Structures are given as C-alpha cells and as structure tokens.
Amino acid sequence: MKRIQGILGLLIFICLFTTVFNGLFVTEGNLYNIIRWTALYGIISIGVAFVIITGGIDLSVGSVVGLTGCLLALFLKVSFEETNQKFVIKGVDKKQRTLVLDRSASHIVHQDKLQITDPRTGRFRQLTIRRDGDDPGGNEFVPVRESVSWVQPGAQVTLLVKQHMSPVLAILLVLLISIGIGLLHGLLVTKMAMQPFVVTLCGLLFYRGLTRVIAADKNVGFGPYHEGLKYLANGRPFALPVPFINWISKGRWSSHQVDLDGNAVMDAAGKPVALDFFSWIDIPMPFFIMVGLAIIAAVFLNKTIYGRYLLALGRNEQAAQYSGINTDRMVILSYVICSGLSGLGGILFVLDLNSVQPATHGNFYELYAIAAAVLGGCSLRGGEGSILGVVIGAGVMRVLRNSINLLRLPTHLEYVIIGAVILFGVMADEIVKRIVARHRAFRQAREFESQAESEEQPR
Numbered sequence: 001m002k003r004i005q006g007i008l009g010l011l012i013f014i015c016l017f018t019t020v021f022n023g024l025f026v027t028e029g030n031l032y033n034i035i036r037w038t039a040l041y042g043i044i045s046i047g048v049a050f051v052i053i054t055g056g057i058d059l060s061v062g063s064v065v066g067l068t069g070c071l072l073a074l075f076l077k078v079s080f081e082e083t084n085q086k087f088v089i090k091g092v093d094k095k096q097r098t099l100v101l102d103r104s105a106s107h108i109v110h111q112d113k114l115q116i117t118d119p120r121t122g123r124f125r126q127l128t129i130r131r132d133g134d135d136p137g138g139n140e141f142v143p144v145r146e147s148v149s150w151v152q153p154g155a156q157v158t159l160l161v162k163q164h165m166s167p168v169l170a171i172l173l174v175l176l177i178s179i180g181i182g183l184l185h186g187l188l189v190t191k192m193a194m195q196p197f198v199v200t201l202c203g204l205l206f207y208r209g210l211t212r213v214i215a216a217d218k219n220v221g222f223g224p225y226h227e228g229l230k231y232l233a234n235g236r237p238f239a240l241p242v243p244f245i246n247w248i249s250k251g252r253w254s255s256h257q258v259d260l261d262g263n264a265v266m267d268a269a270g271k272p273v274a275l276d277f278f279s280w281i282d283i284p285m286p287f288f289i290m291v292g293l294a295i296i297a298a299v300f301l302n303k304t305i306y307g308r309y310l311l312a313l314g315r316n317e318q319a320a321q322y323s324g325i326n327t328d329r330m331v332i333l334s335y336v337i338c339s340g341l342s343g344l345g346g347i348l349f350v351l352d353l354n355s356v357q358p359a360t361h362g363n364f365y366e367l368y369a370i371a372a373a374v375l376g377g378c379s380l381r382g383g384e385g386s387i388l389g390v391v392i393g394a395g396v397m398r399v400l401r402n403s404i405n406l407l408r409l410p411t412h413l414e415y416v417i418i419g420a421v422i423l424f425g426v427m428a429d430e431i432v433k434r435i436v437a438r439h440r441a442f443r444q445a446r447e448f449e450s451q452a453e454s455e456e457q458p459r
Contacts, residue, residue: 003377004389011396018403023252025406026245032282034395034402036234039286040348042394044365045372046290046297047341049390050334052373053301055314055382056189056196058335059366060203061342064181066362067211068174068346073220073356075170076229080113080126080160087114089155090140092148097130099148099157104139111225113160114144119152126160167229171347178343179336181207186332204366211358221355233351235285241278251275286348290391293341298387310334314382364415371421372397380426381433397421 018025044061051058091100099114110131118125127144181203188199222230250257256272257265264272301307309330312320321327345365350356374380375396376389401414 004386004392007375007377007389007392007396011392011399014396014399014403018399018406019248022406023249025249025402027249028245028279028281030402030406031242031245032236032284034398035281035287036284036352038391038395038398039284039290040233040345040352041365041368041372041398042290042391043286043293043348044342044345045369045376045390045394046293046387047338047345048366048369049373049376049378049385049387050297050301050310050337051196052370052378052380053310053314053382053385054331054334055317056331056334057200057370057380058185058338059197059200060181060185060207061338061369062362062365062367063204063207063211064178064339064342064362065346065349065365066356066358066360067207067214068178068343069350069356069361070211070215070220070358071177072170072174072347072350073222074214075165075173076167076222076226077220078162078164078223078225080162082115083159083161085159087157087159089116089151089153089157091153092151094147094149096143097145097148098141098143099127099151101140101142101157105142106139108142108159111162113162114142114157115160116151116155116157118150119155120150127157162225164225167226174347175340175343178346179340181343182336182339183332185339186335189335190328190331208359211361215358217358219355219357221353222351223354226351230351230354232285232289233348236282237285237288239280239282242281243278245281246275246277246279286352289344289348294387294391301385301387306330306333311383311385314379314384316383364418367418367422368394368397371418374422374426 015025024030044065048058048061087105088102089099090102092098093100108129108131110129112129113126114129115124115126117123127146127148130143130145185196185199185203188194189196247253247255252258252262255275255277257275259265267273301310309320309325310333312323312325313327313330317327346362349362353361372393373385373390375393376386376391377393378385378390397418400417403409404411404413404417
C-alpha cells in the first residue's frame with residue numbers, strides 16, 4: 001500500500017508541476033489524450049505484470065502489438081469485387097450527383113461502387129455510393145460522392161460490392177493468435193526449460209519480421225471503413241465536469257480569458273470574456289475497457305486460489321512445487337494472459353491510429369509496460385505486484401511523456417526516464433529485500449538468544 005501511495009504521490013506531483021509551468025496541460029483535449037493513452041498502455045502493462053509476478057519477463061509485447069494490429073487491418077481490408085449486376089443509366093442529376101438507373105437499386109448499400117466507362121478516355125472509372133441521409137428517394141435513384149458531369153444517359157454500369165471479413169470473426173482470430181503466442185512462450189519456458197529472456201527476445205525479433213513480411217513492409221489501415229469498430233478505441237461514451245481547469249488553461253489562473261501575451265480578451269461590448277467554472281472532459285472508451293480488465297485482474301490475483309498460486313510461484317518456485325502447485329501450468333497461464341492482453345492492446349492501438357507501419361508500430365511498448373509494472377510495485381524477482389499500482393504506473397509514464405513535450409524538453413529524455421525508472425525500481429527492490437532479510441535475521445537471532453536464556457535459567 002505504501003508503494004502505491006508513493007507512486008500516486010509522484011503522479012500528482014508531476015501533474016501539478018507541469019500545470020504550474022504550462023497551463024495547457026489541463027485543457028480538455030490534452031486530458032482526454034492522456035486518459036486514452038494511459039488506458040491503452042495500461043492494458044498491456046497489466047498483462048506484463050502477470051509474467052513479472054511469476055519471476056519471468058516478456059520482451060515481445062511490442063512486436064505482438066504490431067503483429068496483431070497489422071493482422072486485424074489485413075483481415076478487415078476492404079476489396080471491391082465485380083458482380084454480374086449491370087444497370088443502364090436513364091438520367092443524370094449533375095447538381096445532386098445522382099444517377100437514375102433503369103430498375104430498382106434499393107439493395108445497393110453505402111460505399112458500394114458503380115463501374116462505368118469514361119467516354120472521354122475509354123477507361124473504367126468508379127463511383128462510390130452515398131447512402132448517408134441525402135438520398136433523394138426512389139428505388140432507381142442512386143446518389144454518389146464523385147462528380148457525374150461527364151456521365152451520359154444510356155451508359156451501362158456494373159455494381160462492385162465490398163468484401164471483407166466479419167469484424168467479430170477478425171477480432172476473435174487476432175485474439176486467438178495472440179493467445180497462441182502466449183501458449184508457445186509458456187511451453188518453451190516450462191517444457192523446454194528455456195530462459196524467458198531468450199524466448200521472448202527471439203519472439204520480439206521473429207514477430208516483428210513476420211509482421212513486415214505479411215504486410216509487405218507497407219502501411220496498412222482501415223481507411224474510411226469500420227467507423228463503428230473504431231468506437232472501441234476512440235469512442236466517447238460520456239463526459240465528466242471538472243472545476244477550475246478553464247481558469248488555469250485559458251485564463252492563466254484567472255476567471256477571464258487571456259490571449260498568448262497575457263492580455264484580457266474582450267467581447268463585443270468591451271467586457272472581459274468570462275470563463276466557465278466547469279469544463280467537460282470526455283472519457284474515452286479504452287478507459288472503461290482498462291478499468292474492467294483491471295478489476296478482473298485484481299480479483300483474480302488477490303481473491304482466487306490461482307492468483308495466490310502465481311504469487312507463491314514468484315516468491316519460491318521450489319516451495320510452490322513441494323506444496324502441490326502445478327507451477328508449469330501457472331507459468332503458461334501468465335504468458336497466455338500477457339500475450340492475450342497484448343493482442344487486445346494491438347487491436348485498440350491500430351483502431352485508434354487507423355493506419356500503422358509494420359516496421360515501427362509497437363516499438364518499445366514492452367519497455368513502457370515493464371516500467372509501469374516496476375513503478376507500480378511489481379518486483380522483477382517475482383512474488384509481488386499490485387494491479388492498481390500498475391495502472392498508476394502507466395499513468396506516470398504517459399504523463400511524463402506529455403510533460404516533456406509541453407515543457408519543451410528534449411524528447412529523447414523520455415527514454416532516459418524509462419531506463420532510469422527501471423534501474424531505480426530494481427535498485428529499490430534489491431535494497432528493500434536486503435533490509436527485510438537483515439531485519440528477519442536479526443529478529444530470529446534475538447528469538448534464539450531469548451530461547452537459549454530461558455533454557456539456561458534454573459528451574
């Protein structure tokens with residue numbers, strides 16, 4: 001608990017420090033982005049925490065994020081295939097960009113395409129269907145996005161229909177692949193007795209290379225499609241009112257708006273523009289996903305027998321084996337959880353960005369996750385960890401990065417800070433371990449001396 005209080009105090013201090021020197025830190029947009037990115041990194045950090053609790057490590061998280069993100073984009077890639085449905089254009093409304101076909105086209109849906117020969121060039125051109133509420137009505141009327149000034153009545157058009165995998169099936173496949181990766185890692189560590197560092201380092205290289213091969217080393221994304229699915233990553237279910245932040249960010253610690261030079265902004269009547277006391281901060285959808293996962297993870301770790309097995313395994317694997325715990329199964333479970341959450345994170349990251357580069361997407365994400373776990377109280381020796389601490393640690397990492405940008409510090413300091421966090425986290429863990437060991441040895445020696453003195457007293 002003291003470790004959590006300490007990291008929470010650090011987070012509050014960084015926020016206050018940055019706010020004092022740059023009030024833009026508490027603008028609505030900046031706070032929304034901090035919450036969203038903290039949630040995304042928090043999800044993968046929770047998975048890494050399970051592996052660290054068992055005394056292992058997973059360096060392949062970033063590459064798994066890149067692989068699963070690219071796979072989802074490729075699974076949902078939209079391609080337009082020609083059908084045997086052909087129509088004849090009876091009329092053209094150039095102003096409304098609408099075609100009048102020779103028969104009912106009510107089955108044609110939004111973003112389908114019509115292929116037509118351009119009479120000026122003799123080449124095929126495609127027109128995108130626009131069923132977005134501006135449809136003039138009528139089964140034969142088909143509104144399109146592009147200009148139809150060149151289209152002539154009597155021309156023949158062919159319907160092209162978009163084809164792609166079901167989003168539900170695509171997400172399930174990606175999650176199964178990520179779970180399979182975790183299962184492979186766990187089996188190599190337990191059944192082949194390989195070091196987790198070696199297994200996951202090889203995974204880091206292999207999955208990154210595989211991603212580049214699958215995507216042909218080209219950017220992949222969703223384009224204008226799957227807007228409903230993107231709600232998982234950038235949706236805003238509701239907003240919360242927060243006091244004072246308008247006064248700090250727009251008023252520079254006053255109740256009236258000021259410009260960049262610190263001068264009061266006047267309205268048409270020549271009076272200072274008053275700022276609202278409350279500001280509404282949008283809460284992104286990933287935040288709710290992270291909170292749900294954090295609650296499940298915390299209950300599993302602290303309130304179930306399997307969670308206690310994981311902690312016991314991290315403290316002393318040999319003792320856990322002698323106690324009848326199937327340690328191999330628990331190690332495999334930790335890697336499955338880690339890769340599964342990495343896969344979920346990969347899905348959300350690619351949905352948020354909409355387009356990713358296979359060579360760089362997910363790079364160093366494992367360092368953020370490990371740093372967040374170490375900051376949150378997970379011992380790299382294993383046997384200790386707090387899900388709440390990990391979430392707060394992820395928040396510290398994201399706020400630090402945001403503060404570096406707002407305070408106009410060199411951006412490469414970010415990696416210096418990550419390295420320092422991991423180093424000092426390990427050092428602190430080692431120091432605490434030694435102090436506890438010395439205290440325990442001293443207490444045992446005193447108990448032994450007291451027992452010896454009581455035995456030497458005459459009866």
